Amino acid sequence: MNMIKSYDVVIIGSGPAGSLCGIECRKKGLSVLCVEKEEFPRFHIGESLTGNAGQIIRDLGLAEQMTAAGFPDKPGVNVIGSLSKNEFFIPILAPTWQVRRSDFDHMLKEKALEHGVEYLTALVKDVIKHEGKVVGAIYKKDDMEYQVRSKVLVDASGQATFLSRKGIAGKREIEFFSQQIASFAHFEGVERDMPPFSTNTTILYSKQYHWSWIIPISPTTDSLGIVIPKDLYYQECKNPEDAMAWGMENISPEIKRRFRNATRTSTPESMADFSYRIEPFVGDGWLCIGDAHRFLDPIFSYGVSFALKEGIRAAEAIDQAIKNDDWKTPFYAFRDWSNGGQQIAADLIRYFWIYPIFFGYQMQNPDLRDEVIRLLGGCCFDCEGWKAPMIFRKAIEEYDRKQMVG
Template sequence: MRSHYDVIVIGGGPAGSASAMLLAERGLSVLLLEKDQFPRYHVGESLTGTAGDFIARAGLTEKMAELDFPAKPGVKVVGREGAEFFVPVLRPTWQVRRADFDHLLLQLAISKGVEHVQGAAKTVLTEAGRVVGITVATANREDGDAQAVRAAFVVDASGQSVFMSRQELAGPRRVAAFNRQIALYSQFSGVASDVGETHNSTVIFYRDTYHWSWLIPVSSEIVSIGIVLPTASYKLRGGTSKAAMAWGLEHMHPELTQRTASATQVEAMHVSRNYSYRVDPFVGPGWLCVGDSHCFTDPIFSFGASFALTEAQAAADAIVAAIANPAAEPDLLAGYATYCNRGQGRAADLIRYFWKFPAFFAYMTKGQHGGDLIRLLAGDCFTPEPLAATIEMKKSLEDSPVLHRIPEGRGRDIAARIYERFDFFQGVDAAFLDLSEGVMIYFILAEDDIDLYDSLRDFEEQLVSDFGRDTLAVLSFTPDIIEAMPPLDNAYTIVDRRRK
């Protein structure tokens, strides 16, 4: 390991390996730092069409077949009472075992000239407000001290470790709308497969809102199965991963029960909790974040690895241009952030629309917007101009009858912000707006939780920034102190899930 590189990339998953490889191909010296020994287990086995494009451009198509990665024909969604639809892939792509796929990408990066070191990033080096490197701890360093390594640019691809956030350079990790869920997952043999055009497809079974499961063939013999439940429902289903998995396999959907009747678990049970989050800002002088290191929304449509590869390409373009023209770096980083936020935002809207209007979602896949839905599910969420389906979904998500009852002006605009942010925000049970004396916003929270308070504080700060502090106040109440809430006779009910 040298003392200086053009770029240091922290993390060897798809975001890190792809970023490092693309930068090395452009002639930059790159250090790729990964703390784990590869191959290692990782969830997120279904790739979209945009990931397939990356794989094809990287020349890995034949390797995918050699590794027994099934070609993915599409996504089948199966709901209650016979509701079912199938969305074919837009371009060729695959189902993968992430341990092998991530190792393949890492080896490809190394073959392109990337220097790979197994070690951990410890701290960030800064000078005059700019990141100029990191300190690195490696197992083979005899003195045990971290080594300072400098670079023109540092890429945080550390995934859910959110390294730059923990270093307090990027913004704090804040829970997002699909928080407060638990995913239980493992790999199984002996699972009955689909036949016909849906053979080797990703299958999503859903029962109720936020109660769903995935079934993803990751080889000719092995299938990844996950059960996803809200935290409250998980507790009702036994409160252990084994009990909740058993409940899901038996009760999520009859087809899932039938297909797993003879299944044998061949991998340890894994659990992910409260996995929906965002980090903002996620760029700064001399650094940026890629993929899960700044945002993870929800795994239902398998965007994670594919978005990581897409953002890696945009990150590489921005970094190469910034190193060549330092004066343009602020604009380049701002453009990169806008690009990422656009794609992540459209994906979040797509997921919200599915959960809010599942029947209409199924209809859209077969109607005039069917082509757009196929593109969006393929990962084409980053286009400069929104697709027609995106516009229609956004319009439906933002429309609420209560907004039309509020007089036009500041109050209605604030109400629209509350609805947009918290209509699907788990942990916030209700939101009310009282305009009788200024602007009073009341939230009822599911429980006393520091992450929820942080999210409300961020929301209040954004409201103050956009609408001013004048007469605006935000108050929150938990069930144990709800009797302290003032009368809401004159308040508008923006969101209230307690009735359900």
């Protein structure tokens, strides 16, 4: 086995969480290596960005590049219930975009390279430990294995949840929204609403956990996702293509109308058991960020926003841990901050699925509307003392209590 040099921070994965963590660590003067198993650009789902994500992108100085790439502006999200009823609109309070993730993630990687993050295309195979502390990783490249040493190893491997699979982080625990399968593909020629609403995200749902997304990701391309319960998928569908056809016929007539002249331009794919959490996700010499420790029902597009925010916040914790030679205080603070925001988002999503009509009413409630819009925009980590999260939590606790009694 060959030995190579050491870094302050080694990051596994170069999606939004890994790239932002690398950028912020470099701003603090830390040396960073990011190890990515796939060449960029590569396909990825998660194409609608919240207002919080848009602000982070502008702070990175990427606004002009986003426009030049042809990413549509995202004015808001239109949520349409069963038979086109129970409709409400979620405005975006800060300018943001719909993106083709292959191009967007590559853009973030290029920005990280500008900041001095080193990149390596290789497959991380294992971790290196010394006296209980994670001190590096073993990776494979060109049929050779190498070691790289780190003061902090960051798992940004997304749903591969690398450190969990290696027994360093906790086990992957399936959550409320897990019993669904999402199938998705890209299409050309989809009928859109008239400007300025033509590049909205559209969410259509029929009943609990039966829903679809339509996201314009370029001037001519839309992403269609069909999400249905797992038992229905296996009863009615043989593959992702069947699932998409089922969704077009059964979730909403609006899907069939919009896609009647559309042409599919990518092979349908599916993702199962997509909602999970991992505890613990921090430890001596390591931590997990983004989807590497938690993933929620994607209905309100929190994934990229939370990945970016966690990448930034994790870099602060890493810097403190290295400077003070103390991982517990900053890493536990990061854990508590992350869990708090993620739980507020999870409560909001559960409340929507339990009480979709009441959720629409809350969107019109003058006492809560601004808070709900901001929560849907990604402000779940910055809402101490807000009314809406407490109302959602209380309603869910009462619902769960009745379910247990019943």
